[in-house]
Amino acid sequence: MELALRGRIAIYFDNNDKLHFVKDPLILIEENKIIDIGMYSKLKKEIAGHDIVGDKYQLLIPGLINCHTHLAMTLFRGLADDLPLDIWLKEHIWPLEENLNAKDVYRGCKLGVIESILAGVTTANSMYWYPSSEAEAMEEIGFRGLIAAPVITGITKLEDAIEIVNKHHNTAEEKIRVTLSLHSPYTVTMTDFERSYNYLVNFNKSCNEKSKLLLHTHLAESKNEMRESKQLNSKYGIEFPDVKTPTELLNNIGILDDNLIAAHCIHLNENDINLIGSKNVRVSLNPLSNAKLGNYMPPIPEMISKVRNVGIGTDGPASNNTLDLFDTVRFLALYYKGYLHEPTVIKAKEVFKLATIGGSRALNWEGIGTLEAESLADITTINLKQPHLTPKINDENILNHFAYSMKGKDVENVIINGKLIMEEGKISNLDIEKEIELVEEITHRLLQ
Amino acid sequence: MELALRGRIAIYFDNNDKLHFVKDPLILIEENKIIDIGMYSKLKKEIAGHDIVGDKYQLLIPGLINCHTHLAMTLFRGLADDLPLDIWLKEHIWPLEENLNAKDVYRGCKLGVIESILAGVTTANSMYWYPSSEAEAMEEIGFRGLIAAPVITGITKLEDAIEIVNKHHNTAEEKIRVTLSLHSPYTVTMTDFERSYNYLVNFNKSCNEKSKLLLHTHLAESKNEMRESKQLNSKYGIEFPDVKTPTELLNNIGILDDNLIAAHCIHLNENDINLIGSKNVRVSLNPLSNAKLGNYMPPIPEMISKVRNVGIGTDGPASNNTLDLFDTVRFLALYYKGYLHEPTVIKAKEVFKLATIGGSRALNWEGIGTLEAESLADITTINLKQPHLTPKINDENILNHFAYSMKGKDVENVIINGKLIMEEGKISNLDIEKEIELVEEITHRLLQ
Numbered sequence: 001m002e003l004a005l006r007g008r009i010a011i012y013f014d015n016n017d018k019l020h021f022v023k024d025p026l027i028l029i030e031e032n033k034i035i036d037i038g039m040y041s042k043l044k045k046e047i048a049g050h051d052i053v054g055d056k057y058q059l060l061i062p063g064l065i066n067c068h069t070h071l072a073m074t075l076f077r078g079l080a081d082d083l084p085l086d087i088w089l090k091e092h093i094w095p096l097e098e099n100l101n102a103k104d105v106y107r108g109c110k111l112g113v114i115e116s117i118l119a120g121v122t123t124a125n126s127m128y129w130y131p132s133s134e135a136e137a138m139e140e141i142g143f144r145g146l147i148a149a150p151v152i153t154g155i156t157k158l159e160d161a162i163e164i165v166n167k168h169h170n171t172a173e174e175k176i177r178v179t180l181s182l183h184s185p186y187t188v189t190m191t192d193f194e195r196s197y198n199y200l201v202n203f204n205k206s207c208n209e210k211s212k213l214l215l216h217t218h219l220a221e222s223k224n225e226m227r228e229s230k231q232l233n234s235k236y237g238i239e240f241p242d243v244k245t246p247t248e249l250l251n252n253i254g255i256l257d258d259n260l261i262a263a264h265c266i267h268l269n270e271n272d273i274n275l276i277g278s279k280n281v282r283v284s285l286n287p288l289s290n291a292k293l294g295n296y297m298p299p300i301p302e303m304i305s306k307v308r309n310v311g312i313g314t315d316g317p318a319s320n321n322t323l324d325l326f327d328t329v330r331f332l333a334l335y336y337k338g339y340l341h342e343p344t345v346i347k348a349k350e351v352f353k354l355a356t357i358g359g360s361r362a363l364n365w366e367g368i369g370t371l372e373a374e375s376l377a378d379i380t381t382i383n384l385k386q387p388h389l390t391p392k393i394n395d396e397n398i399l400n401h402f403a404y405s406m407k408g409k410d411v412e413n414v415i416i417n418g419k420l421i422m423e424e425g426k427i428s429n430l431d432i433e434k435e436i437e438l439v440e441e442i443t444h445r446l447l448q
Numbered sequence: 449m450e451l452a453l454r455g456r457i458a459i460y461f462d463n464n465d466k467l468h469f470v471k472d473p474l475i476l477i478e479e480n481k482i483i484d485i486g487m488y489s490k491l492k493k494e495i496a497g498h499d500i501v502g503d504k505y506q507l508l509i510p511g512l513i514n515c516h517t518h519l520a521m522t523l524f525r526g527l528a529d530d531l532p533l534d535i536w537l538k539e540h541i542w543p544l545e546e547n548l549n550a551k552d553v554y555r556g557c558k559l560g561v562i563e564s565i566l567a568g569v570t571t572a573n574s575m576y577w578y579p580s581s582e583a584e585a586m587e588e589i590g591f592r593g594l595i596a597a598p599v600i601t602g603i604t605k606l607e608d609a610i611e612i613v614n615k616h617h618n619t620a621e622e623k624i625r626v627t628l629s630l631h632s633p634y635t636v637t638m639t640d641f642e643r644s645y646n647y648l649v650n651f652n653k654s655c656n657e658k659s660k661l662l663l664h665t666h667l668a669e670s671k672n673e674m675r676e677s678k679q680l681n682s683k684y685g686i687e688f689p690d691v692k693t694p695t696e697l698l699n700n701i702g703i704l705d706d707n708l709i710a711a712h713c714i715h716l717n718e719n720d721i722n723l724i725g726s727k728n729v730r731v732s733l734n735p736l737s738n739a740k741l742g743n744y745m746p747p748i749p750e751m752i753s754k755v756r757n758v759g760i761g762t763d764g765p766a767s768n769n770t771l772d773l774f775d776t777v778r779f780l781a782l783y784y785k786g787y788l789h790e791p792t793v794i795k796a797k798e799v800f801k802l803a804t805i806g807g808s809r810a811l812n813w814e815g816i817g818t819l820e821a822e823s824l825a826d827i828t829t830i831n832l833k834q835p836h837l838t839p840k841i842n843d844e845n846i847l848n849h850f851a852y853s854m855k856g857k858d859v860e861n862v863i864i865n866g867k868l869i870m871e872e873g874k875i876s877n878l879d880i881e882k883e884i885e886l887v888e889e890i891t892h893r894l895l896q
Contacts, residue, residue, distance in 0.1 A: 074838060078848035082795040115835035291786025292852070294793075321852040322836045330775070331782060338739025338783060345742075347530040387563035388770045388856075390884045391891040393527060400526035404740070404769040408836075409857040436838045443839040 003029040003377070003420060004050035005413075006040060007058035008384055009398055012371035013357040019349055020371075021395040025060055029377045032173070032418035036373050053413055053420060057385040059398060061352075062369050063122025063144075063378035063416060064325045065359025067284035068216075068263035068313030071112030071126040071134060071145075072105045075443050076318040085222065085293050093318060096446045097129070104442045106133035111439045112323055113143045117427060119324040119408025120380035122416045125261065125284065125313065125363055127181045127216055131164050139172040141430070142421050144378060146363065148181035148216060151196050153189045153232065158196050165203070170211055175417055177365070179216035179261065185246045186228035188217075189236045190253050197255040204259065214282065214364055215255070219262035220246045220272070222295060247272035256281055261362060263313065266290055266298045273299060277306035282362045285354070288331040289315030301336055301345055304354070311362030312354045324408035329355050333403045348396075348403035377418040382410045451477040451825075451868060452498035453861075454488060455506035456832055457846055460819035461805040467797055468819075469843040473508055477825045480621070480866035484821050501861055501868060505833040507846060509800075510817050511570025511592075511826035511864060512773045513807025515732030516664075516711035516761030519560030519574040519582060519593075520553045523891050524766040533670070533741050541766060544894045545577070552890045554581035559887045560771055561591045565875060567772040567856025568828035570864045571807065571816055573709065573732065573761065575629045575664055579612050587620040589878070590869050592826060594811065596629035596664060599644050601637045601680065606644050613651070618659055623865055625813070627664035627709065633694045634676035636665075637684045638701050645703040652707065662730065662812055663703070667710035668694045668720070670743060695720035704729055709810060711761065714738060714746045721747060725754035730810045733802070736779040737763030749784055749793055752802070759810030760802045772856035777803050781851045796844075796851035825866040830858045 010025035026040040028050060036043055054060070080092035105128060116124055126134055127148040138145040149164035150156045161180055169178040180196050182188040197215060204212045222228075225246050233240070243249045247268060250256045258280040265276065265283050276283060283303065290297055304310060312328050314320045320327070329351045336345050360369030367376035384392055389401045389410065414422035421427060458473035474488040476498060484491055502508070528540035553576060564572055574582055575596040586593040597612035598604045609628055617626040628644050630636040645663060652660045670676075673694050681688070691697045695716060698704045706728040713724065713731050724731065733746055752758060760776050762768045768775070777799045784793050808817030815824035832840055837849045837858065862870035869875060 074835070077836075077839065078845045078852060079839075079841060081848040081852060082792055084791055088791070111835050111838060118835065287786070288782060291782045292791065294785045294789045294791035296789050297786045317836075321848070324836065327778070331779065334736060334739045334779060335783060335786060337742045338735070338745045339787060341742045341744050343532055343536070343740065343742035344530055385881055385884060387522070387559050387566065387880065387884060388525075388765075388772065390522060390559060391525065391527075391888040393888070393891055393895065397526045400529040400769070404526060404529060407855050407857060409855060432835065433833055436833060436835060440839040440841070443841055447841065 001051045002049060003415065003418065004047055004052050005060055005379060005381065006052055006054040006056070007060040007381060008056050009395065010037060010060035010371055011352070011399060012062050013353050014370055014372050015357065027060060027371065027379065029415070029418050032377055034371060034373055034375050034377050037371050053423065054381050057383055058381040058412065059384050060371065061380050061382070062356040062371055063380045063414065064120050064355050065311055065363065065369055066116065066121050066124040066313050066323065066325055067261070067311035067359050067362045068286055068315060069124050069126050069323060070128045070316030071124060072108030072128045073316035073318040074111045074115065075104065075108040075439060075446070077321050079318070085295065088293070099446050100129060102130040102133045105130035106137050107438050107442055109134040110137035110141065111435050112317065113137055113141050114427060114430065114432060114435060115323045117141070117143065117414050117422050118411065119326065120382070120411035120414060121323065121325050122378040122380065122414060123359065123363070123365065123368055125179065125216065131168065135168045135171070135176050138176055141427070142416055142419055144175045144368070144416055146177045146179050149178050150181045150183065151192055152183045152187050153192050158192065158199060162199065165213065169213065173417060174210070179214045181216045184218040184221070184225070185249055186225050186232055189233050190238050190249070191236060193250070193255055194253050197259070200259055209366060212364060215260045217260065217262055219250070219265055220267040221264035223267060225267065245269060245272050247275055251275055258282060258309065258364070264290065264298065265303065266296050268299060273302050273306055280309055282309040282364060283307055284311055284313040284362055286313045286315040286328070287335060288328045289319045291331065291335065293319055297335065300332065301340070304350060309361040310354065311359035325355055326407050329403060348399045351403050352399060377415055379415040380411055381413040382406060383412045386410060449499045450497060451863065451866065452495055452500050453508055453827060453829065454500055454502040454504070455508040455829060456504050457843065458485060458508035458819055459800070459847060460510050461801050462818055462820050463805065475508060475819060475827065477863070477866050480825055482819060482821055482823050482825050485819050501871065502829050505831055506829040506860060507832050508819065509828050509830070510804040510819055511828045511862065512568050512803050513759055513811065513817055514564065514569050514572040514761050514771065514773055515709070515759035515807050515810045516734055516763060517572050517574050517771060518576045518764030519572060520556030520576045521764035521766040522559045522563065523552065523556040523887060523894070525769050527766070533743065536741070547894050548577060550578045550581045553578035554585050555886050555890055557582040558585035558589065559883050560765065561585055561589050562875060562878065562880060562883060563771045565589070565591065565862050565870055566859065567774065568830070568859035568862060569771065569773050570826040570828065570862060571811070571813065573627065573664065573811055579616065583616045583619070583624050586624055589875070590864055590867055592623045592816070592864055594625045594627050597626050598629045598631065599640055600631045600635050601640050606640065606647060610647065613661065617661065621865060622658070627662045629664045632666040632669070632673070633697055634673050634680055637681050638686050638697070639684060641698070641703055642701050645707070648707055657814060660812060662709045663707055664709045665711070667698070667713055668715040669712035671715060673715065693717060693720050695723055699723055706730060706757065712738065712746065713751065714744050716747060721750050721754055728757055730757040730812060731755055732759055732761040732810055734761045734763040734776070735783060736776045737767045739779070739783065741767055745783065748780065749788070752798060757809040758802065759807035773803055774855050777851060796847045799851050800847060825863055827863040828859055829861040830854060831860045834858060
């Protein structure tokens with residue numbers, strides 16, 4: 001039997017940025033795709049042979065897309081909060097990571113995937129050690145994700161990263177992709193950036209769109225990034241005295257284009273924003289994590305007006321502290337209104353766009369982030385029959401609830417690639433309590 | 449049978465600002481009070497005759513305290529978001545309020561009380577029309593709350609407010625109190641403020657502490673408040689050419705003291721903050737609402753270092769958009785870190801304090817906001833066995849989860865005044881779906 005979904009209303013952007021509201025909707029799925037969406041009264045004749053999921057209280061939206069995270073860092077959630085960034089990283093996170101093994105990452109990532117699905121996230125772009133373990137966890141649960149083939153100067157080589165690409169890219173019924181993950185301009189030399197980019201461009205030449213690789217990096221996250229980048233490169237004999245920002249730096253070596261997904265993008269000047277926009281760089285904004293780490297805040301109102309390929313991410317659960325994209329949605333919708341004293345900036349429909357079709361563009365993953373016919377069947381349903389989502393008067397009112405009232409825990413059903421992964425709040429064949437215990441055992445061991 | 453509560457850990461501040469962590473705790477309740485709290489192994493001999501609530505996965509905290517809201521505004525949630533403040537208020541909220549009746553407020557408030565309890569809030573200070581309707585809803589469900597006896601110049605008189613005080617203050621087993629609610633310095637003349645204050649001081653002379661009245665007002669919420677206040681007072685022949693801020697204004701007429709609970713407190717200069725602190729004014733900070741309405745942000749880091757009687761509030765659900773105090777907790781913990789680029793500002797234990805014992809002080813309600821022996825038995829329990837609250841390694845780690853990961857929906861049990869109001873997520877004798885429908889019918893009618 002194929003799946004069909006019913007609800008009170010479906011909301012989605014199409015690829016031309018048109019916002020659709022479908023009342024009393026029916027979504028018909030075949031294999032891994034949405035084959036039709038429309039009013040139940042019009043489509044019900046096609047319903048034979050479909051199992052119906054949902055009821056008249058569900059909001060149907062595209063599965064949410066987390067454009068930048070480190071899934072396995074569930075292991076370190078809440079261990080060292082309210083600390084300066086360098087102490088947090090150097091005295092707490094890095095020493096813990098030194099003793100991690102592949103099995104630990106599998107467990108941590110699995111819990112991260114579970115947490116994501118419980119909150120209606122169907123795709124995540126995760127950058128972490130032991131990517132094969134992350135792939136294993138994602139595939140086991142049926143998640144859609146990007147894992148990282150890491151290149152860090154002096155630590156991991158391009159050749160090893162290529163092995164990861166060859167092993168995992170476009171596997172698991174094409175639900176898993178690999179990004180060539182060059183951690184940042186302050187941990188990877190420009191030589192390594194150039195070599196990796198050249199490999200990637202060659203790889204992509206022979207590919208159709210959905211087989212293309214992305215280069216994934218942290219860009220302009222910290223204030224000291226430019227200075228640290230100059231120091232690192234200098235050690236390897238590379239100097240760039242005239243370059244003033246990390247964005248300019250990547251542009252100068254010719255790698256600022258739509259092959260790149262850049263996370264954070266905080267310390268940008270106007271020229272940097274224009275470069276990123278005009279060169280169609282893909283961007284993941286992670287404002288909640290930036291706030292918590294005191295990393296300055298990205299120029300998001302300017303970014304969303306000038307950059308098309310922009311989505312949002314949670315960042316890792318050690319610095320957020322959840323994988324619930326609704327938390328980031330709401331924080332983003334609120335922070336800039338408070339900061340700019342401007343209640344009309346970053347409206348509900350803009351955050352909805354960032355969390356859905358924007359994510360599809362940021363990750364260059366066609367067919368997700370929308371509910372259009374022919375798109376991939378990644379769908380999240382939310383139970384609207386709850387006090388904090390009352391009243392439901394009209395389309396805009398429900399969209400406002402998405403931005404300002406909903407939480408991951410309101411999610412009831414999750415479909416990924418046409419499969420019902422979560423039904424009425426339960427992920428089948430999964431002992432969540434056991435997974436929690438296993439993660440806590442690992443964290444205890446790492447802290448010893 | 450009396451109640452006893454078990455859990456994994458209990459966390460609370462005592463009245464001397466000492467933070468307590470009790471592992472494997474047992475809380476013994478008799479009638480409406482906590483008679484003892486300690487480790488289970490030590491207290492278990494006293495457990496006979498008690499019904500046990502909770503399990504080894506619960507975090508036990510004081511019931512959360514919402515220091516400023518407008519409960520019945522659930523009726524207007526999400527109807528007009530992302531708009532400038534004056535358009536929101538004058539073109540949307542006020543016209544809807546014109547057609548409200550007492551029954552509507554009862555329904556709206558009842559849903560607000562339900563939403564609050566579902567999110568672990570056990571006390572709320574609500575300012576709204578038809579206060580008898582709010583009292584009725586609170587009493588019916590067993591909530592602890594303050595309702596408003598309104599004084600607005602030209603609209604409602606002190607004499608009518610006094611009737612409300614006489615009818616409702618310290619009723620419902622002392623769970624309901626009344627505040628003399630003088631809406632703001634721009635809607636109430638200084639003459640009316642003085643008259644009301646004089647009545648209140650006389651009233652309080654003859655009272656013990658728990659029978660005292662508070663004067664409740666919005667203070668320094670909008671940028672135009674001083675100008676509008678001068679205009680209003682001028683109409684009634686009152687001039688104060690030398691006064692520069694609303695806080696100074698209230699101080700000049702001698703009413704800035706611990707009889708006052710002031711909500712918002714955004715537009716304060718250093719002198720204002722010192723005045724509020726030194727005169728022990730009670731304050732409700734509502735940063736999430738302030739951000740959403742673009743009302744500038746209050747100087748919270750300075751306030752919490754200089755003002756003792758300070759708690760937090762959600763403000764009304766038309767401008768937040770929820771009554772979930774965890775939303776405000778997290779936004780507060782994050783906003784100032786982002787704004788000040790300082791990850792160590794407003795730590796987890798500070799927001800926990802604001803949401804608990806701070807609320808008790810802000811509302812001058814002794815015995816709530818703590819779990820000390822002899823305090824009132826208002827207790828919230830949270831299920832820690834969830835992916836987004838993993839791992840649980842030590843005391844601080846769990847407190848970090850309170851600030852950065854928990855949500856209202858994680859709450860499992862709620863006790864108010866010694867009574868189990870919510871058990872395992874269910875409020876007994878209540879058809880929530882019916883309440884939702886009734887509220888939606890009212891909103892539809894008001895919009896016609």
